[in-house]
Amino acid sequence: MTNNNWQLIHSLNDIEPELQKQIFAHSNNPFTSLAFLLALEQTQCIGESSGWIPHYFLYKENLYTKTLEAEKSAPRFGLFISYLKTHSYGEYVFDWAWAEAYQRNGLNYYPKLLAGVPFSPIPCSKWLTNSSMSELEAFEHIRQFSVQEFDISSSHYIFPDKRLLIPVDDNKDIHWIEREGHQFHWFNEYQDGSLLTDFDQYLSLMTARKRKNIIKERKKVRDAGVTTQWRSGSVVSDLELETFYQCYQSTYYKRRQTGYLNPEFFQQICRTMLDKVQILFCFHDDEIIAAALYLVSNDTLYGRYWGEMQEHEILHFEACYYQGIEYCISNKLKTFNPGTQGEHKISRGFKPITTYSYHQIELAPFHQAIENFCLQEKQQNKHYMQACETRLPFKTGD
Numbered sequence: 001m002t003n004n005n006w007q008l009i010h011s012l013n014d015i016e017p018e019l020q021k022q023i024f025a026h027s028n029n030p031f032t033s034l035a036f037l038l039a040l041e042q043t044q045c046i047g048e049s050s051g052w053i054p055h056y057f058l059y060k061e062n063l064y065t066k067t068l069e070a071e072k073s074a075p076r077f078g079l080f081i082s083y084l085k086t087h088s089y090g091e092y093v094f095d096w097a098w099a100e101a102y103q104r105n106g107l108n109y110y111p112k113l114l115a116g117v118p119f120s121p122i123p124c125s126k127w128l129t130n131s132s133m134s135e136l137e138a139f140e141h142i143r144q145f146s147v148q149e150f151d152i153s154s155s156h157y158i159f160p161d162k163r164l165l166i167p168v169d170d171n172k173d174i175h176w177i178e179r180e181g182h183q184f185h186w187f188n189e190y191q192d193g194s195l196l197t198d199f200d201q202y203l204s205l206m207t208a209r210k211r212k213n214i215i216k217e218r219k220k221v222r223d224a225g226v227t228t229q230w231r232s233g234s235v236v237s238d239l240e241l242e243t244f245y246q247c248y249q250s251t252y253y254k255r256r257q258t259g260y261l262n263p264e265f266f267q268q269i270c271r272t273m274l275d276k277v278q279i280l281f282c283f284h285d286d287e288i289i290a291a292a293l294y295l296v297s298n299d300t301l302y303g304r305y306w307g308e309m310q311e312h313e314i315l316h317f318e319a320c321y322y323q324g325i326e327y328c329i330s331n332k333l334k335t336f337n338p339g340t341q342g343e344h345k346i347s348r349g350f351k352p353i354t355t356y357s358y359h360q361i362e363l364a365p366f367h368q369a370i371e372n373f374c375l376q377e378k379q380q381n382k383h384y385m386q387a388c389e390t391r392l393p394f395k396t397g398d
Helices: 015-025 034-042 096-104 134-148 197-202 208-223 240-252 261-274 315-331 343-348 363-389
Strands: 006-010 050-052 054-063 076-080 082-085 114-117 127-129 154-156 177-187 226-232 277-286 287-296 298-306 335-337 351-361
Touching: 006 134, 015 076, 015 127, 034 261, 054 134, 076 134, 082 134, 096 363, 114 134, 114 197, 114 240, 127 134, 134 154, 134 351, 177 315, 177 343, 177 363, 197 208, 197 315, 208 315, 208 343, 226 315, 240 261, 240 277, 240 287, 240 298, 261 277, 261 287, 287 315, 298 315, 315 335, 351 363
Parallel strands: 114 154, 298 335
Antiparallel strands: 006 054, 050 082, 054 076, 076 127, 082 114, 154 351, 177 335, 177 351, 226 277, 277 287, 287 298
16 A cells, blocks of 8 residues: 555454454454454355455554654554455445446446445444544545555445544545444333343333233243253354254245355354354254354344244244343343344334445446435435334333
8 A cells, every 4th residue: 555554454364463462452342353253254254256355454553663753652553344345245235226327337336345344234343443543534545545456436334333424625526425224223221221120121111012912922932832042152062053054044045045154154153252152042842943143242232143943933033032132131231233124123122223334436426326315315214213213112201
């Protein structure tokens, strides 16, 4: 890169061990942990053949400089988690229509630059750093280099952990487009702001009709003879993990697809992430019939992969929502992110939250058209979220 502080690397193992340790100390999310990202690399879930080509950008300032001026300030470092993409699968911020518009005009939309975590729509920072440089300021350096070196059509930063401040540059005609979306998250909070003590206390916050419906759903699962057990990555057996993988793939087989992740990936994260991996197994007559895999941070539960070998009415809600809520209450976790989409989450107490992404399209006419689209989409998203709020199951007032 033209800026000597930046270095393009294609594997996280290209970072010196001590610096690697320092960088990932700035990750507070399991999806941006070294163990998770390395598992994607080392099990070949990402790479040239997958269309997710690692293009990590390493930032080093004053790290090895011995000048008097450099000694006045502490070394600064950072890592931007980004990829060169040759398609738009596994992102969950959909730009297929943009790619089609390029194609109709005889232009290539791919490759494009994407900052995000593969196959994981998780709001979290992809810029791990101890510097004061903002995420979009850092990503702008990366974008400029990638335009020159790889002829990318566009740059995309998906699912940051918060709304970002867009830098203003009067010398540029094109700036970052902000796009909004939504997810449904559960929050562990009683009326007085304290953490919930049990599932019954959570139900007490709801209207009678919604409360009765959830009690009825959970009873249906018990009456069907289904039981559940949690296993952490540190104790799950090879046979259990193999059965989980069959469940995981069954979800894709129904759509005549295959999952993005291979068995080796799940084996590796169980070995390296240990109790940060939690798998809920559902049993009937002592046989595993369904499973859901979660990841855990210090304050949040993330529901990610689910599947069932036998279809049981309501079991998905039990395994992917109610059991997750109980886990959060028992382990004093503040938030439960069960994944993308799903209006059926609303009646079970999952609240709509705004997600963000940032985009820059290199061809000005397309950039303007996409910006106009995102502005209209933002208004639609706002109205939709307001409508979702009215459908929450909680009591209003005394």
